[in-house]
Amino acid sequence: MEINLPIFALDSMSPLLAAGGIAAPDILGWISNSIFVATVVTVAVLLFTRMATKKMELIPNQKQNFVEFMIEFLYGQVEGIVGKHVAPKAFPLLATVFIFIITANWFGLLPGVGTIGWGEGSGPLSVKEVHTPLLRPATADLNMTLALAAVFMVVWFWISVKELGVWGSLVHIFGPKGGLQGALKYMLMPIFFFVGIIEVISIVFRPVSLSLRLLGNVFAGETLLVVMGGLGVNVMNASGFWAFLTSIIFPIPFYFMEILVGALQATVFTLLCAVYIKLSTTHEGEEH
Secondary structure, eight states, rough: OOEEEEEEEOOOOOOTTTTOOOSOEETTTEEEEEHHHHHHEEEEEEHHHHHHSOOOSOOOOOOHHHHHHHHHHHHHHHHHOOTTTEEEHHHHHHHHHHHHHHHHHEEEEEEETTEEEEEEESSSSSEEEEEEEEEEEOGGSSSHHHHEEEHHHHHHHHHHHHHHHHHHHHHHHHHHOOOOOOOHHHHHHHHHHHHHHHHHHHHHHHHHHHHHHHHHHHHHHHHHHHHTTTTTHHHOOOHEEEEHHHHHTTHHHHHHHHHHHHHHHHHHHHHHHHHHHHHHHOOOOOOO
């Protein structure tokens, strides 16, 4: 007699690949699998940083040297975009966002992420596929990417107001640009006010664009790996050992591409955040 029951399983289609729908199911009450992975990634980064910097030495070891290199490199990049004055305020957030996103993206490529969990089996010993993975890439969840963008917007608002003040920020958005004076300044005020309204609308949509861009690329890469993993079964009608072998061999070239995409998306997200800070904190008459 054939029975269907939930079991703790490995995905028989693609045992090394991430899989799953766009929704993030709960695995521990209110904790979703993507939040669980985000916690693991955060703890791992903190522990590594703590181990590397707990005992600072004049001649650094490999861990300390790597952390110092990353901090110096990222600070130089941030300072080159937002300027020396704003860099100390913006760097903690931007560096944290970059390190978290790139680590989370690469963590999602580890074998078993998305393929170990609860599935449906036909019979007590057979396994079909995983429906509720135990681990899921954190950045493949809209809740996580939207939260990152929302936190950035809060810090962006604080930095902008701290640099220009409330009135200065309003003038920066709605006021005349280019140092206009006299009658021409007042004649062009309605145009600049209308441009300011468009700018406010673009600011409102920034969290959406930031979050969806990151989500779309990570989720698309996750789906691509799953499709390539099932290519042998779905196209070549492979079975048994050959199905298992093709599920490992076919996705390998795309793994290298996804490693690059993971780093690229972390860079793009952080770069756009830095540019937004630069645009909102540039004083009138400042050299470009």
